[in-house]
Amino acid sequence: MTTTFRSLLGATALGLVLASSQALAADPIKIGVIAEAQAIAGASIPQAAQLAADEINAKGGVDGRKIEIITYDNHSSSADSVRAFQRAVNEDKVNIVIASYISEVVLALEPWAARLKTPFITPGAASNEISKAVHADYEKNKYTFHGYLTSAALAQSVCDAAKDLLVDQKHMKTAVIMSEDAAWTKPLDIGYEDCLPKIGLKVLDHIRFSPDTTDFTPIFNKIEGSKPDVIITGISHVGVQPTVQWKNQQVPIPMFGISSQATNSTFSKDTNDASEGVIYQGVSGTGVAVTPKSIPFTEAFKAKFGNFPSYCGYTAYDEVYYIADAVKRAGSTDADKLVAALEKTDWVGTIGRTQFYGKDDPFTHSIKYGKGLITGLMLQWQDSQQVAVWPSDVAKAKLKFPSFIKVTTN
């Protein structure tokens, strides 16, 4: 709150200075950040962006231009986000927008990025539709960039990890998919359905539930009824409640997959340590040196904000850096030139090496998945800590489960 206020004051003061002196050389690069300030995952976005901007500014900015972050709280609503986007572009004259980890919000903003011709990157939404829309109508939608893995890539990442960890190590054979009903899980589930059988996990059942669900007892009962070896998750809007109920009801089946809230370092506290044993996908994690930049970032973030960043903190931080890089290469903040420069991004950040798929790829403007680029990793909550368990080059520990879990075929 105070940072928002201060940056607003700063914006006003700068505006006054500019109006009087016309000092174009010191024109700041304005980045609008629209995020879910009250949600665990979203709260890290403006914080991480500010951290990156402060670091860049401390080193003199981009060709003498400072980076200015202007934040907006969207209350997790697409309508508030649209209003914030309009305000950011029309009133605050931002050059580019970083917005939201919710796919629906990003999909609602995408046409606005096209209408207002303002580049826009999401740090955390996953739906395939975001980049598919860019591919389908490139001239119109080229302003949108997808700075996080698509659901298809996420599903692939979970399957790659499941092959090593579950099938090869634990000899598991069957799975049930459990995912919340939302835009980002539709392609994710298609991805799971497709790749799980290929790695040798038979899908016994597939349960989609409303993100409003509070009582997961019937869901866990149904899953237990089909006796799978593992539950493959696709959850983001929910997280605390299913995890706590899973532990309280002592559901004897491990959970493995995407669980966005588990990426946050306060997750064990929020769940009274019910998180023990939960295995989740992340692009980076506390204390995991995905690249040499990962750990210094998490430490700096912790020092400044008192907690570790959520998954979209990493991506938002990287985004500010490669936006700065693109501005430098373009030599301008002109929207079309910026888009062209962003397309040529090749940036090693905290989550790996970021490049965007081109115009001819079906996932235009989405970050590339694969070895040497961004693979993601699997982490597990062990003794109230987030520990990397996959891939082997960054893994710090073996899988470990609480006593009520029965890994039958071990």
Place this chain on the structure above:
Amino acid sequence: MASFFKSRLFFISIAIVIVAATLPLYMSGYVLGLLTVAFYFGVFAMSWDLLFGFAGEVNFGPTFLIGVGAYTAGILNAQTGWSVYPCIVLGALAAVIAGLVLALPALRVRGPYFGLTTLVAVLILQNFIVVFADLTGGEIGLTIPDVITINAGANYWIALGFMTISALILYGLAQSPIGLVLQASGQDPVQAGALGFNIVKHKLAAFIVSAFFSGLSGALLVFYMGTASVGTVVDIAVGVNVIVAAVLGGRRTVLGAALGAIFLIVAGEFLRPTGELATFIVSAVALLVVLFFPGGFLGAALSHEGRS
């Protein structure tokens, strides 16, 4: 009605509308955008006031009518690709049908029971939107391919014109015999019935008019924003805002409801630097007004004029 055109209120209103119409000439796009939303919201509040303020029923369901209008228009546009205007008209018609469906059970019951029936209607609509997520975009929102225009000034004028026309019709209706019968039935239904007025018929008429303007406004709002979501046009919190706007502005004044709505939206934006506390502050101010100035903004002003 005739007296209205001679009253001071009329001239003040005309003056305000004229001044408001010139805003796009010198105000930034952002202020216009904010007021555009506020004007559509004003129509929601005025429609609610006609139904509640006059008929005296605790209606928690304004967003049922708004939501049906907004989503019908949005889904039609997204699914069929028809142009914006037929979708808006069909949205308003769908809201009228929804109003009739709601009126059937709602008119049989009074007081808290009426309140609950309207509340449940909203909850059911919300559930259906979530269940039929393929069509509606579910929890967080439906993305709509077309918008009316992206020109902030044009959007502003459309909203202002729409609100002015709605205000004229709704205010005229409230001052007409229909409005008086509604008011009488709200205060003493038995006596009003005994005087020979068909109360159900009048209430049904109020329902239909209220539904038409709510739905139309909802559809217009959707094509202004380019998105429809439960959080903007259906959620109970939105309904609460509509009610608070009407109570703040002064019930039974119709025009006051629009003032209240504009105040709520503008105040919410002024408080943006306070971040997450903005909603808290707006609610606290509204609560204080309700407790200490129960007549609302316009209620106080009008009662002075009425006496003079």
Place this chain on the structure above:
Amino acid sequence: MLALQILIDGFAISALYALGATGFTLIFGVSGVLNLSHGAIMVLAAVAAWAAASVLHLGSYSGALLGVAVAVVASFATYFAVVQPIQKSRRIATEEKEIFILTSTLLWGIMIQELIAYFFTNNAKTVLPIVEGVVNIFGERTTKNEIFTAVVCCVSIGLLWLLVNRTRTGKAVLAASMNPRGVTLLGLELGSIYLVVWGIYGILAGIAGVLLGMFLGVSSYSVGPLTASAFSIVVLGGLGSVSGSLIAAFVVGYLETITAYLISPAYRTIPALLLLVAVMYVRPQGLLGRR
């Protein structure tokens, strides 16, 4: 086996609903007030109990007690800051007091909800359960917490019944709920009866909130649905009828559980809502309501 599962889970949920709705209906019976900040007070109790454990590092019993205490304080605050000024106001016409109380308790609830979200984020919180672990009931693995929830709810409602039927204060409350004017004629101070009722309400809502926090978890998003479900149950049962509310709570609780198990968890609340509309249509005064 599924039937047994539904029987057990449905009972816990229904008992929780019953407890939440009892206080709500009691206040309506005595003072004609529908308190729409109900959900906010329940969530506040649960979040206070959660904070006691996570922030203050208290044990689960002290945490639960703190949660209930906070609910009682919130209940009195609601009465003194919001409800009483309206009841006493001369500027608000009598027939309009109802809408004013509804609007202002709603606003009050939103204020509480926003403060919770501001200080503790809107992510779900779960209260550290007092009893942990599971037991087997005829082969169905059931959490001890679920049994605990059901027992506490039943005991609380039983105690309330004893209070109302066996003590002098309780009888005065009962009399007031039947005929407020009659009580004043008998020389009983209506004001002090209101205080007792709001106190009882605070305790019931607090217990229900803390139990819900242990059983399913709450977030600031739960405020609206909790108020709506208490409101629905109370109206379904017949406003002001405690026994009607109890029956309605079990009807709604089981209907939801059966739907969740047999059809899909996504459709959980829909049949109960449709039932409510149907009941409103054929029997507008609710199951056990007086007209």
